[in-house]
Amino acid sequence: GNSVTQMEGPVTLSEEAFLTINCTYTATGYPSLFWYVQYPGEGLQLLLKATKADDKGSNKGFEATYRKETTSFHLEKGSVQVSDSAVYFCALRRRDDKIIFGKGTRLHILP
Amino acid sequence: DAGVTQSPTHLIKTRGQHVTLRCSPISGHKSVSWYQQVLGQGPQFIFQYYEKEERGRGNFPDRFSARQFPNYSSELNVNALLLGDSALYLCASSLGSARNNEQFFGPGTRLTVL
Numbered sequence: 001g002n003s004v005t006q007m008e009g010p011v012t013l014s015e016e017a018f019l020t021i022n023c024t025y026t027a028t029g030y031p032s033l034f035w036y037v038q039y040p041g042e043g044l045q046l047l048l049k050a051t052k053a054d055d056k057g058s059n060k061g062f063e064a065t066y067r068k069e070t071t072s073f074h075l076e077k078g079s080v081q082v083s084d085s086a087v088y089f090c091a092l093r094r095r096d097d098k099i100i101f102g103k104g105t106r107l108h109i110l111p
Numbered sequence: 112d113a114g115v116t117q118s119p120t121h122l123i124k125t126r127g128q129h130v131t132l133r134c135s136p137i138s139g140h141k142s143v144s145w146y147q148q149v150l151g152q153g154p155q156f157i158f159q160y161y162e163k164e165e166r167g168r169g170n171f172p173d174r175f176s177a178r179q180f181p182n183y184s185s186e187l188n189v190n191a192l193l194l195g196d197s198a199l200y201l202c203a204s205s206l207g208s209a210r211n212n213e214q215f216f217g218p219g220t221r222l223t224v225l
Contacts, residue, residue: 004153036216043115043201044154044216089153098167099144099214101153 002027006090006102013080014110021075021105023064023090031092033057033066033073034099038087047075047088082109113137115204115217123223124192132187132220136204142166143185144214145177146201154201160185161207189222197224 006023013019025033035047035057048057053068062077073090090102116135124130136143142161146154156169160179174190183204189196199221203214 041218043218044203046213046215049213091153096167097159097212098156098169099146099154101155103151103153 002031002092002094002100004090004092004100004102006088006105008103009087009106010108011105012108012110015082016079017109019075019077019080019084019107021088021090021107023073023075023102025071025073025090025092027071027092027094029095030068031094033064034091034093035062035064035073035075036089036091036101038089038104040086044089080107080109082111085109115202115215117200117202117217117220119220120218121221121223123225125225126192126194128192128224129188129190130192130222132189132200132202132222134185134187134202134204134217136183136185136202137215139206140204140215141183141207142205142212143179143183144203144205145185145187146203147171148199148201148219149195150198157187192224194224197222 032051034049036044037047048059050057050066056065087104089104144159145157148154158177159167163179177187179185199219201219202217205212205214
C-alpha cells in the first residue's frame, strides 16, 4: 500500500541553523510528492512539490528532491528563521488523486 | 479572491449527537475533499466529491457521509458521534479531478466530542 514516514519531532533548532526533516515513502507507481506546512491555528499550506523522479521542489528557501532510488523526499533549508516554526507534513498523491500524509514533524526555532 | 472557507470554526457536541460541517470551495473549483486530522497525526482522507458525485471514500464508517451541492459547496455529516471523532476536519478544493490539480485547504473545523 501507500504510506509516508517522516521523522518524529519536535525538532528544536537555533535561528540560522541548517534544517533537515527526513521523509520516506512506499507507493505503487510514481506518485507526486509534497511538503505541506501548518502554522499554529491555521490550515495546511502547500510548501513545495515534485511530480517525477529527480525533480527538485523549492519555495521560501526550502528544498526537497524526489529520490526514486531511496524512495525519499527530505526537506532542507540552509538557514531557518523563527517564523519557520510550524508543523511540516510530507505527503504523496496516489493515482486516484487521494493524498496520503505523514504524521507531521513539529519544528521549533529559537531566537 | 477568497480561499476555502469552512464553518463553524469550533464545535462542541456530546456522544451520540449528530454534526454537520460546511465547506465553500474557491470560486471555480469543482472538486472538494474532506480530511480528518486527529491531534498529533497527519490528515486522513474521508471523501472526495467532483461535480456533485462521490469520487472516493476513505476507511471511515458509514456514520460519516457527505454531499456536494450545485454551487460546489459541500457538507460533511457525522452521526452517532463518538469521543474518537474529536478532531480537526479539513476541507480542500481543487479545479477538477485531474492528477496535477493542486488542492487548497481551508482552516478547518475543530470538533470536540464530550
